[in-house]
Amino acid sequence: GIQVEQSPPDLILQEGANSTLRCNFSDSVNNLQWFHQNPWGQLINLFYIPSGTKQNGRLSATTVATERYSLLYISSSQTTDSGVYFCAVGEAGTALIFGKGTTLSVSS
Template structure:
């Protein structure tokens, strides 16, 4: 199956800073999603982005499928952005495989 690696594993930033989270995957994908798990454990879907670029407020994501990576950008970080960000990838009938996440801590 697909292998999904995320970097960095941990990131600590001051409020207002920008950040880039990376997701590398080992094979072709037609399903790529980013999730945020808040400090209370709730998982929220951020983007479905098997290719191209999408933006939603301060968050945007880009997937370059031919080079097997996806990036999640967070601009002007807020303390509410803290939590763990997961990337998940899949192809065809294979179900999503999750990476181990990037833990983001925003300091006021």
């Protein structure tokens, strides 16, 4: 099956700093989503981005499907950005396969 690797596993930032999270996957995919899991365990949809670039406020994402990676950018980080960020990929008609996540801690 498809392998998903996320890096770094842990990230500690001061409020206001920028960060880049990476997701590598081992095969061609039709679906790619980024999620933020908040401290209460809820998975929040950030981006549906099987290819291209999208931006939503301080967050943006880029997927280069031909090179099998995706990047999530967080600018001017806030304490509320803390949590675990997951990348999940899948082929058409199949379920998402998740990486192990990046745990982000933002301190004030």
